[in-house]
Amino acid sequence: MQIPHDPGSLSAADARALFRDGLAVPTTGWCAGSTQANTITLPKEYAFDFLLFAQRNPKPCPVLDVLDAGEVSGALLAGDLRTDIPRYRVYRDGELVDEPTDVLAYWRDDLVTFLLGCSFTFEHPLLAAGIPVRHLGCGRNVPMYVTGRRCRSAGRLAGPLVVSMRPIPADRVADAVRISSRYPAVHGAPVHVGDPRSLGIADLDRPEFGEPPVIEEGDVPVFWACGVTPQAMVMEARPPLAITHAPGYMLITDARDTQYQIP
Amino acid sequence: MQIPHDPGSLSAADARALFRDGLAVPTTGWCAGSTQANTITLPKEYAFDFLLFAQRNPKPCPVLDVLDAGEVSGALLAGDLRTDIPRYRVYRDGELVDEPTDVLAYWRDDLVTFLLGCSFTFEHPLLAAGIPVRHLGCGRNVPMYVTGRRCRSAGRLAGPLVVSMRPIPADRVADAVRISSRYPAVHGAPVHVGDPRSLGIADLDRPEFGEPPVIEEGDVPVFWACGVTPQAMVMEARPPLAITHAPGYMLITDARDTQYQIP
Numbered sequence: 001m002q003i004p005h006d007p008g009s010l011s012a013a014d015a016r017a018l019f020r021d022g023l024a025v026p027t028t029g030w031c032a033g034s035t036q037a038n039t040i041t042l043p044k045e046y047a048f049d050f051l052l053f054a055q056r057n058p059k060p061c062p063v064l065d066v067l068d069a070g071e072v073s074g075a076l077l078a079g080d081l082r083t084d085i086p087r088y089r090v091y092r093d094g095e096l097v098d099e100p101t102d103v104l105a106y107w108r109d110d111l112v113t114f115l116l117g118c119s120f121t122f123e124h125p126l127l128a129a130g131i132p133v134r135h136l137g138c139g140r141n142v143p144m145y146v147t148g149r150r151c152r153s154a155g156r157l158a159g160p161l162v163v164s165m166r167p168i169p170a171d172r173v174a175d176a177v178r179i180s181s182r183y184p185a186v187h188g189a190p191v192h193v194g195d196p197r198s199l200g201i202a203d204l205d206r207p208e209f210g211e212p213p214v215i216e217e218g219d220v221p222v223f224w225a226c227g228v229t230p231q232a233m234v235m236e237a238r239p240p241l242a243i244t245h246a247p248g249y250m251l252i253t254d255a256r257d258t259q260y261q262i263p
Numbered sequence: 264m265q266i267p268h269d270p271g272s273l274s275a276a277d278a279r280a281l282f283r284d285g286l287a288v289p290t291t292g293w294c295a296g297s298t299q300a301n302t303i304t305l306p307k308e309y310a311f312d313f314l315l316f317a318q319r320n321p322k323p324c325p326v327l328d329v330l331d332a333g334e335v336s337g338a339l340l341a342g343d344l345r346t347d348i349p350r351y352r353v354y355r356d357g358e359l360v361d362e363p364t365d366v367l368a369y370w371r372d373d374l375v376t377f378l379l380g381c382s383f384t385f386e387h388p389l390l391a392a393g394i395p396v397r398h399l400g401c402g403r404n405v406p407m408y409v410t411g412r413r414c415r416s417a418g419r420l421a422g423p424l425v426v427s428m429r430p431i432p433a434d435r436v437a438d439a440v441r442i443s444s445r446y447p448a449v450h451g452a453p454v455h456v457g458d459p460r461s462l463g464i465a466d467l468d469r470p471e472f473g474e475p476p477v478i479e480e481g482d483v484p485v486f487w488a489c490g491v492t493p494q495a496m497v498m499e500a501r502p503p504l505a506i507t508h509a510p511g512y513m514l515i516t517d518a519r520d521t522q523y524q525i526p
Contacts, residue, residue: 048307048311051311055318055329063318
């Protein structure tokens with residue numbers, strides 16, 4: 001399966017067709033203007049706890065939509081959730097047991113799926129403002145870190161905050177804050193600027209998810225709340241089954257980024 | 264029990280103490296700067312459906328906080344939810360069965376409470392901008408109407424959109440939109456401006472909740488999504504038990520309106 005020459009210009013439907021056929025690549029930079037989403041699918045008995053976890057932690061878990069039990073498509077997704085993500089993660093009792101390119105074999109009618117906003121949405125406006133997005137420039141996945149900060153717990157669900165990091169030139173940090181804050185439904189403004197240690201991150205070169213960053217002279221590390229936070233929660237709270245996207249391998253939805261922009 | 268001379272200057276805690284002692288009045292204009300909230304309390308078996316209903320209908324149902332099953336206080340409320348609202352409504356199987364000034368006799372440990380934003384939050388900024396808020400000026404409760412628009416349903420829960428209406432001088436309508444849109448967590452921008460009939464409202468003088476409006480020459484009716492929407496849903500979906508505030512008799516929380524303002 002070949003990576004298309006210009007993935008940024010693909011439609012969401014065309015990109016999902018490639019992923020349905022087995023292409024498994026990170027989706028950063030794909031389908032400019034189409035909203036990408038983090039996903040987590042849980043048994044219905046965990047659905048209230050998770051929706052409450054998201055409500056209590058809206059920066060890492062901004063809910064874009066919820067599919068009813070057993071549903072595999074919805075208003076934001078004309079395709080099939082079980083096949084249209086490039087790579088999945090399957091957790092049993094909090095242990096990662098599989099990273100398949102579809103989850104047809106794991107599907108059950110009692111599974112409820114949550115679509116959460118993704119910071120890729122504001123990468124295009126950052127670029128449009130002339131702010132470099134380093135991982136895009138070198139074709140890497142964004143680096144993601146488990147922090148020392150705790151999320152507010154909800155019922156049986158608890159876990160740490162996960163952040164994504166983008167190195168931003170010091171003279172553009174304020175612009176990056178200003179621009180991303182206009183997208184509160186997709187993580188919004190950074191949770192932290194500079195000083196990784198005070199977030200509990202010992203080594204920027206060793207992210208827990210994604211790939212190591214490319215940091216240039218004069219860059220400041222800027223941290224945004226990350227939609228991989230539910231996966232860190234799953235590892236700690238250990239529900240019997242959880243299905244997610246693989247970090248950086250997102251669901252490309254039929255929504256448009258402009259829908260999530262505030263004035 | 265006397266109504267205080269200047270309720271706008273009271274603290275939230277002092278106001279709640281008066282309500283706990285039995286004072287039962289609408290809270291519009293009370294405790295300037297303190298966030299007022301709509302409430303709905305449901306059995307835990309309905310909690311997921313309701314949280315999803317709120318997520319799918321964020322304009323009428325903006326969730327400020329959720330109290331765990333059996334809890335009567337929380338981060339936004341140092342007091343006691345069962346006594347600190349001036350007047351309640353109790354619904355059994357969708358029928359209004361009581362309008363008490365406390366709900367101690369109805370309380371159970373399986374009840375989950377949702378606090379929802381209230382448009383009273385942006386009445387102070389409207390006034391500060393010189394926009395008249397007619398019902399405040401004449402000491403009435405705000406008029407609220409059941410519309411012909413349907414909410415998105417969630418599980419067993421479905422119902423119509425309820426709106427509050429404020430008559431706004433035509434040359435200040437744009438300002439009222441602009442100012443209220445800065446408070447998306449408390450209903451935000453209007454859902455409708457002018458033409459009540461296209462919302463399915465036959466007669467502005469006969470609101471389903473609150474009191475009839477005072478409309479002056481040159482005013483345009485402006486409609487905001489209303490936190491009484493869950494009560495209209497309860498009447499239609501008929502859960503076995505639901506406890507709410509009485510329309511216009513809000514919970515005054517310890518949160519500050521400024522927390523819910525976006526730039």
